[in-house]
Amino acid sequence: xxxxxxxxxxxxxxxxxxxxxxxxxxxxxxxxxxxxxxxxxxxxxxxxxxxxxxxxxxxxxxxxxxxxxxxxxxxxxxxxxxxxxxxxxxxxxxxxxxxxxxxxxxxxxxxxxxxxxxxxxxxxxxxxxxxxxxxxxxxxxxxxxxxxxxxxxxxxxxxxxxxxxxxxxxxxxxxxxxxxxxxxxxxxxx
Amino acid sequence: xxxxxxxxxxxxxxxxxxxxxxxxxxxxxxxxxxxxxxxxxxxxxxxxxxxxxxxxxxxxxxxxxxxxxxxxxxxxxxxxxxxxxxxxxxxxxxxxxxxxxxxxxxxxxxxxxxxxxxxxxxxxxxxxxxxxxxxxxxxxxxxxxxxxxxxxxxxxxxxxxxxxxxxxxxxxxxxxxxxxxxxxxxxxxx
DNA sequence: TTTATAGTTTACCTATCAGTACAAAATGCT
DNA sequence: AGCATTTTGTACTGATAGGTAAACTATAAA
Numbered sequence: 208x209x210x211x212x213x214x215x216x217x218x219x220x221x222x223x224x225x226x227x228x229x230x231x232x233x234x235x236x237x238x239x240x241x242x243x244x245x246x247x248x249x250x251x252x253x254x255x256x257x258x259x260x261x262x263x264x265x266x267x268x269x270x271x272x273x274x275x276x277x278x279x280x281x282x283x284x285x286x287x288x289x290x291x292x293x294x295x296x297x298x299x300x301x302x303x304x305x306x307x308x309x310x311x312x313x314x315x316x317x318x319x320x321x322x323x324x325x326x327x328x329x330x331x332x333x334x335x336x337x338x339x340x341x342x343x344x345x346x347x348x349x350x351x352x353x354x355x356x357x358x359x360x361x362x363x364x365x366x367x368x369x370x371x372x373x374x375x376x377x378x379x380x381x382x383x384x385x386x387x388x389x390x391x392x393x394x395x396x397x
Numbered sequence: 398x399x400x401x402x403x404x405x406x407x408x409x410x411x412x413x414x415x416x417x418x419x420x421x422x423x424x425x426x427x428x429x430x431x432x433x434x435x436x437x438x439x440x441x442x443x444x445x446x447x448x449x450x451x452x453x454x455x456x457x458x459x460x461x462x463x464x465x466x467x468x469x470x471x472x473x474x475x476x477x478x479x480x481x482x483x484x485x486x487x488x489x490x491x492x493x494x495x496x497x498x499x500x501x502x503x504x505x506x507x508x509x510x511x512x513x514x515x516x517x518x519x520x521x522x523x524x525x526x527x528x529x530x531x532x533x534x535x536x537x538x539x540x541x542x543x544x545x546x547x548x549x550x551x552x553x554x555x556x557x558x559x560x561x562x563x564x565x566x567x568x569x570x571x572x573x574x575x576x577x578x579x580x581x582x583x584x585x586x587x
Numbered sequence: 588t589t590t591a592t593a594g595t596t597t598a599c600c601t602a603t604c605a606g607t608a609c610a611a612a613a614t615g616c617t
Numbered sequence: 618a619g620c621a622t623t624t625t626g627t628a629c630t631g632a633t634a635g636g637t638a639a640a641c642t643a644t645a646a647a
Contacts, residue, residue, distance in 0.1 A: 233508035248625045315562035316503050318423035331562045361572050365555025372505035372521045
């Protein structure tokens with residue numbers, strides 16, 4: 208029983224990577240099988256719900272990661288400005304400077320978005336919300352903080368799109384640096 | 398002969414819409430056939446290269462649209478600031494406040510990006526380049542103008558991702574307004 | 588009115604898709 | 618050891634994928 212959970216958990220990162228690289232529809236079961244090293248029998252043993260359950264599990268694991276590494280710090284840090292800087296660096300590493308796609312963002316653009324719409328919505332809602340909390344002290348109004356948060360989250364997603372399209376991690380890094388320094392300047396007004 | 402060209406041209410917008418909504422892989426031939434009203438035989442008569450040629454034709458037509466409506470004005474306008482504002486409004490309408498996906502951006506994230514990599518790269522390179530030209534007068538250095546251009550193009554793409562994920566055109570409009578007003582403030586420094 | 592061409596319909600091809608069934612193995616427990 | 622459960626490999630299903638072939642219709646110039 209313990210081994211089951213362990214192997215299922217082990218396969219999640221690989222599963223996530225396949226979905227990131229090929230999308231939901233593009234990730235065929237044979238591709239998944241070959242990437243994870245698990246035969247069809249095993250895959251359907253661990254994920255009786257098939258491909259949809261695989262993706263759902265991946266989304267849950269992504270959610271956990273962001274909750275721990277990004278959202279929680281943003282909400283509870285004694286120094287919001289530092290938490291925001293940490294977020295930028297965390298994100299830069301996580302997305303490999305735009306060489307790694309944001310699976311949730313991709314899913315939102317794709318054909319199968321309706322199937323996972325709540326997970327997608329939750330992910331971005333939570334990101335904007337927690338970032339708003341962290342930005343609040345440096346802003347005049349709640350609304351201003353919220354708009355800045357939207358701007359930043361969109362900036363990150365756009366940086367991924369642009370860097371991927373141009374095949375240039377440098378572009379990603381420049382955009383993130385720009386946003387970071389703008390934030391830094393803002394926090395010094397206080 | 399004239400009718401052939403006409404009907405092929407007529408089907409391009411429909412074709413583009415199918416690809417936008419379902420992506421390259423998700424747009425099956427039966428879906429394409431049903432959307433355009435053209436049978437498989439007709440489709441392969443107009444596009445002997447199959448699905449790939451259909452997408453290539455769509456990309457070319459998108460390229461033409463952007464060249465005329467966005468890139469050319471940015472490069473030649475007597476008043477760059479006005480051209481930039483016009484770009485924002487054109488883009489807002491074109492992407493229907495984020496309810497319509499950017500096919501090129503989506504393609505860049507997707508599985509089939511390698512197949513159209515040059516078209517994708519050209520599209521974004523050209524956008525950043527021409528926007529840089531328009532931003533140049535309001536910036537200290539060429540590099541600064543270029544970074545601002547990257548920031549804006551990424552911002553637009555990210556606004557699409559975010560607005561789509563949240564199902565909220567308002568978010569798209571707010572992000573565009575923010576970028577527009579930031580640009581406006583900058584141009585008044587002169 | 589004949590004839591070449593443009594366009595369309597229909598049937599068919601092979602490959603692959605997600606998913607299922609189930610027996611053969613491993614594995615863990617006593 | 619023997620037994621029960623978990624885990625896997627294999628072979629299958631029906632549906633659909635992209636693409637092909639050829640017979641057919643419509644058009645319009647010679």
